[in-house]
Amino acid sequence: METNIAVTKTVAPSVEAARKMEIRNLSVFYRKFRALAEISVTVLSNKITAIIGPSGCGKSTLLRSFNRMNDLTAGARMDGEILLDGENINTAGVDVVDVRRRVGMVFQRPNPFPKSIYDNVAFGPRLYGIRRRNDLNEIVEKSLRQSALWDEVKDKLHQSGLSLSGGQQQRLCIARALAVEPEVILMDEPASALDPISTLRIEELMHDLVKDYTIIIVTHNMQQAARVSDYTAMMMIDQERAGRMIEFDETNVIFTNPKDKRTEDYVTGRFG
Amino acid sequence: MTTTRFRELIARNETAHARRRRITNAFMLTVTGFLTVLALVPLFWIVGYVIYRGGRTINLDFFTQLSRPLGMAGGGVLFSIEGTLVIMILACLFAIPPGVLAAFYVARNPNTALGVALRFGTDVLAGVPSIVMGLFIYVLLVVPTKHYSALAGGLALAILMLPTIIRTTEEMLKLVPHTLREGSLGLGAPEWKTSLTVMFPAALNGIITGFLLAIARSIGETAPLLFTALGNEQYDVGTIVRGGIQSHQSLFAIIGRIINQPVDSLPLTLWKYAQQPYPERIDQSWGVALVLMIFVLLIEIIARLWVESRKRALQG
Numbered sequence: 001m002e003t004n005i006a007v008t009k010t011v012a013p014s015v016e017a018a019r020k021m022e023i024r025n026l027s028v029f030y031r032k033f034r035a036l037a038e039i040s041v042t043v044l045s046n047k048i049t050a051i052i053g054p055s056g057c058g059k060s061t062l063l064r065s066f067n068r069m070n071d072l073t074a075g076a077r078m079d080g081e082i083l084l085d086g087e088n089i090n091t092a093g094v095d096v097v098d099v100r101r102r103v104g105m106v107f108q109r110p111n112p113f114p115k116s117i118y119d120n121v122a123f124g125p126r127l128y129g130i131r132r133r134n135d136l137n138e139i140v141e142k143s144l145r146q147s148a149l150w151d152e153v154k155d156k157l158h159q160s161g162l163s164l165s166g167g168q169q170q171r172l173c174i175a176r177a178l179a180v181e182p183e184v185i186l187m188d189e190p191a192s193a194l195d196p197i198s199t200l201r202i203e204e205l206m207h208d209l210v211k212d213y214t215i216i217i218v219t220h221n222m223q224q225a226a227r228v229s230d231y232t233a234m235m236m237i238d239q240e241r242a243g244r245m246i247e248f249d250e251t252n253v254i255f256t257n258p259k260d261k262r263t264e265d266y267v268t269g270r271f272g
Numbered sequence: 273m274t275t276t277r278f279r280e281l282i283a284r285n286e287t288a289h290a291r292r293r294r295i296t297n298a299f300m301l302t303v304t305g306f307l308t309v310l311a312l313v314p315l316f317w318i319v320g321y322v323i324y325r326g327g328r329t330i331n332l333d334f335f336t337q338l339s340r341p342l343g344m345a346g347g348g349v350l351f352s353i354e355g356t357l358v359i360m361i362l363a364c365l366f367a368i369p370p371g372v373l374a375a376f377y378v379a380r381n382p383n384t385a386l387g388v389a390l391r392f393g394t395d396v397l398a399g400v401p402s403i404v405m406g407l408f409i410y411v412l413l414v415v416p417t418k419h420y421s422a423l424a425g426g427l428a429l430a431i432l433m434l435p436t437i438i439r440t441t442e443e444m445l446k447l448v449p450h451t452l453r454e455g456s457l458g459l460g461a462p463e464w465k466t467s468l469t470v471m472f473p474a475a476l477n478g479i480i481t482g483f484l485l486a487i488a489r490s491i492g493e494t495a496p497l498l499f500t501a502l503g504n505e506q507y508d509v510g511t512i513v514r515g516g517i518q519s520h521q522s523l524f525a526i527i528g529r530i531i532n533q534p535v536d537s538l539p540l541t542l543w544k545y546a547q548q549p550y551p552e553r554i555d556q557s558w559g560v561a562l563v564l565m566i567f568v569l570l571i572e573i574i575a576r577l578w579v580e581s582r583k584r585a586l587q588g
Contacts, residue, residue, distance in 0.1 A: 067458065069454065069457070069458060072454065072457060096460075097460040097461075097462065098460070099460075100457070100458055100459065100460035101459070101460045104458070104459070105454075105455075105458040107451050107454065107455060107458075108451075109449075109451055111449065111451040111452050111454075111455045113452065113455065113456070113470050113473075113474070114452075114473055114474045114586050115473070123456070123459065123461075123469075124459045124460070127459060127460060127461050127465065128460075160585060160586045162586055173455070176455075176459070177458075177459070180459060180460070
């Protein structure tokens with residue numbers, strides 16, 4: 001089966017930037033069912049890496065491997081290495097709390113806590129023991145500025161986060177993730193619940209953020225992957241319904257000159 | 273072709289069909305309207321009659337005076353109101369913290385042995401007649417200590433409240449979107465902190481409604497108090513506190529005296545008074561019924577207002 005040929009090709013050609021994260025031969029099981037099979041992928045520093053593929057192919061499962069969120073699913077097991085700055089984080093001794101601080105996450109649907117805008121952003125810093133008002137004020141302002149929300153909310157920081165529009169809520173969630181100064185940000189279809197204008201703002205924001213952060217994004221929307229990402233990983237399920245990575249390359253290669261026929265069919269809209 | 277044939281058939285049937293539909297509609301509307309009114313009759317009848325009978329008895333003294341011997345005019349049911357408050361506060365203290373914690377456990381671990389046992393247990397407990405709770409506490413607490421007390425009454429009602437609190441809290445926690453929990457855990461928050469600072473506030477409105485249901489159900493209970501709180505027509509928290517302060521007792525001792533003696537509660541007083549052959553006691557029992565209704569209504573209104581204001585603050 002040619003799926004096995006593709007998994008060996010993990011790093012895109014002409015790589016100069018530093019490797020921020022790397023997954024080596026990862027399989028994820030839900031009880032006996034293998035959801036992901038033998039995935040290997042490299043994520044480069046200060047680049048946006050997109051994961052695309054049809055529904056149910058394990059994109060989100062792969063994304064949630066990067067910060068060990070799969071641990072939260074009962075019966076889930078991860079085999080393989082997940083490297084963060086060259087260090088394997090998929091071992092029993094690793095502190096997941098620290099992993100999740102360094103690898104933050106933004107979810108598909110905006111999920112602000114039922115608290116004020118300020119408390120939403122300050123939630124993370126408080127978790128790590130920052131209590132002084134001045135420090136918190138500074139972090140909250142900086143994070144909200146980074147997520148391009150500050151000007152819209154600076155006069156109503158103590159209103160509920162739920163009073164904002166969907167797009168604003170998602171930027172609030174991004175600010176909340178930024179507040180603990182992560183190194184990598186995982187985004188699970190961050191714009192799929194938003195209108196086109198809010199989507200555009202999130203995409204612009206990603207362009208700004210990638211100067212300081214490494215971003216991995218799962219998206220259903222191929223135009224979005226083509227617009228925002230530097231590298232793209234294409235996934236698909238095999239006959240045993242396990243998700244496999246069939247191609248990984250620079251985004252323009254994936255979209256203009258894919259090596260795998262299935263990738264070509266998918267990105268040209270022939271199926272999926 | 274078939275379409276045309278279908279249209280033909282409809283056209284032929286239309287007049288008869290439409291008339292039958294109009295008649296059926298009118299008939300069903302009448303029936304449902306009539307039954308709705310019928311269902312409302314006992315409701316308004318009871319409330320109205322209690323207000324009518326109780327309203328004649330109630331005056332300021334009724335709320336501020338203790339019971340007076342038969343034949344003496346006036347007197348009130350202050351002892352009963354205070355007893356009810358003391359018993360309900362005790363019941364809430366005993367039932368709410370363990371109930372909420374158990375609900376957190378079941379909501380997170382529904383399939384563990386303990387989780388299954390707890391669920392089964394609460395379901396069984398919910399079906400146990402309330403007088404059994406009274407008997408249970410009687411054996412457990414009243415017999416060994418050799419006296420009835422507000423404490424025993426509070427415990428009996430707490431057991432009664434537990435299933436409602438556990439089940440509603442659990443349901444409300446399950447309604448919190450799991451993305452909220454993941455958002456918190458994704459920031460690196462430990463499970464307990466996520467439960468306390470994210471899940472609990474998010475579910476609080478529903479949880480409070482569960483408390484209300486439990487309180488409203490148990491505040492009207494007579495049976496579990498018969499052999500636990502017993503009744504005490506000279507009970508007065510004010511007198512106990514004043515006496516305690518004068519004889520320089522510690523706060524602990526004063527609280528002990530408040531909760532460690534027999535007390536009355538509104539339904540208990542109602543039940544006792546209504547059994548007596550004296551018209552003035554019968555009138556007073558109607559007054560007690562009205563006070564009880566006002567109590568439940570007040571709790572309901574205050575909690576609703578609080579929940580609404582909180583909802584408004586959260587939605588912005």
